[in-house]
Amino acid sequence: MNSLHDFQILPQPNEITCGPTCLHAVYRFFDDERPLQEVISETPQLEDGGTLAVLMGRQALQRGYRVKIYTYNLRIFDPSWFELRSEQPTNGSAERPPPLERVPKVNLIEKLEEQRRVKIGVRMSSAMAAYLSFLRAGGEICMHDLSKPLIRHYLERQIPILTGLSATYLYQSSRERQRDMRPDDIRGTPTGHFVVICGEDRRVKKARVADPYLPNPFAKDHYYEVNFDRLICAILLGVLTYDANLTIIQPGD
Secondary structure, X not given: OOOHHHXXXXXXXXXXXXXXXXXXXXXXXXXXXXXXXXXXXHOOOOOOOOOOHHHHHHHHHHOOOEEEEEEOOOOOOOHHXXXXXOOOOOOOOOOOOOOOOEEEOOOHHHHHHHXXXXXXXXXXXHHHHHHHHHHHOOOEEEEOOOOHHHHHHHHOOOOOEEEEEXXXXXXXXXOEEOOOOEEOOOOOXXXXXXXXXXXEEOOOOEEEEEOOOXXXXXXXXXXXEEEHHHHHHHHHHHHHHOOOEEEEEXXXX
């Protein structure tokens, strides 16, 4: 088994390729060597640039990976659609899910189709279409209170966590103008970003993050440690850019 201590990530080639650069790093961690540009070209983009975690999850499913998304996006998913898991999964996996995991109690595809007929907006429609494709391809959606124990559950098993979050909150930086990505604390809007959580230093109670963006405010390279509270807030605020999730990608076998 590979160790998260050796997790490596490349710099993102431009402002909108943080997502596929993180996905590429997860593939490499599992000894799935592919050119970065190939992963970027295969990852669907939104009309206004960038991508969504669920679109990358769909790509990983196509490559034979198992993908589970913990969502906190209440724009898309209603909490009443989920209930506490009452039994262990029967998909052949030996992995035990985290306690207090909430799984769908309704048909999510039917609910999303209903919602799609009444909620409008380009970004909303694109996100719902992506989740429908993900679910139909065998992806899993669940909920769990976002907490250190949940993150540790995967880190202790040497599983990296790809997450979509608010870069504005993570970096505590100015909002940005979307047309040119320039800082503007008046006209700007919150900016989304993707990073990979790849470890923890329990001595200082911080999470280790692999960040494809350089320069970043935390370190001269791609790796830094950040307070769990800051990280959790940044993930939850990712809902402003239609993410707010943890994406767990594991080999299909």
